Amino acid sequence: MFRQVVRQVFSQVFSHVRTFALAAIAAASLLGAGSAQAAFPERPITLIVPWAAGGGTDAVARQIANMLERDLKQPVNVVNRTGGSGVVGHQAIATAAPDGYTFGLITLEINLMHWAGLTDLTFEKYTPLALVNQDPAAIHVKADAPYKNVKELFAHIKANPNKVVASGTGQGGSWHVALAGLMQADGVSPGSIRWVPSTGAATALTDLAAGGVDFVACSMPEAEALIKAGRIRSLVFFSPTRAPNFPDVPTTEEATGHKVHKGVWRGFAAPKGLPKEIAAQYETAIKKAWDSAEFKEFMNRRGFDMIYLDSAKFGEFMKVDNEDNGKALKSLGLAK
The missing domain is CATH 3.40.190.150 (Bordetella uptake gene, domain 1)
Structure with missing residues (x-):
């Protein structure tokens, strides 16, 4: 009888210990999983x-x-x-x-x-x-160009389809697409200009300053040197706010009434x-x-x-x- 009672006691104690041990293992597993998750990143x-x-x-x-x-x-x-x-x-x-x-x-x-x-x-x-x-696009012309603003440039394009020459990037590139968006919004066919593909804005801006193209679409930082040199000027900035370094250049909304905010991002x-x-x-x-x-x-x-x-x-x-x-x-x- 005594031995039977002892066996029962030991059996109950072992059962409790086993339950506690399993619970501890489960808790440790959860903690381990949480630690692994929180440890990100663990390698390069x-x-x-x-x-x-x-x-x-x-x-x-x-x-x-x-x-x-x-x-x-x-x-x-x-x-x-x-x-x-x-x-x-x-x-x-x-x-x-x-x-x-x-x-x-x-x-x-x-x-x-x-x-x-x-x-x-x-x-x-x-x-x-x-x-x-995001570097917004801008439209630049020669310093002595007859256009006082982008509306006058667009009116000239409408009056002279397929005669005005522009550049700034490759065909269908970022600046070409930005320009097309504003022209389209203002009712000017993007196909009514002659786009000269270039290897980049620097090449196009050099052509503009030399009189090889009528205008260029690219960012303000890319055109900054020639603007400061007085060789070109900017007509419009494709952003909701004016550029801090060029506060005199109007935004697309100010210049055309259209919220066309495009550029590279x-x-x-x-x-x-x-x-x-x-x-x-x-x-x-x-x-x-x-x-x-x-x-x-x-x-x-x-x-x-x-x-x-x-x-x-x-x-x-x-x-x-x-x-x-x-x-x-x-x-x-x-x-x-």
């Missing part, structure tokens, strides 16, 4: 840039990468994946594993390439993180399907870097305009931008 991160080293997009990416390294306590390695007019790098970002260890700095071209038939890749293939920069994005908690961590870190005096000084020194949109607003921005670019490229006969 790759930041893909779809454009060549040394350019503006590369410079912005490297500046942010340096600042994220300090915040995330892991190396952020910038990798330039060039080729295919931006397709190669944008594709590499979209097709990477959505685990947070690969993200990229995407650009306006993601909303141009598929319209041109270069790829089926669109902005919808990404998890937007933050828009950090850069924003951070990750592959579609990135876990929400990791996306939020990136968004917080990027905003912290963007808000810093260090980043502001870098952007001002480079002449880049600062704009910030969070993940949700960046996604909405890309949707509208994509639709606008489609309309512009169709008006130019360049959409596939």
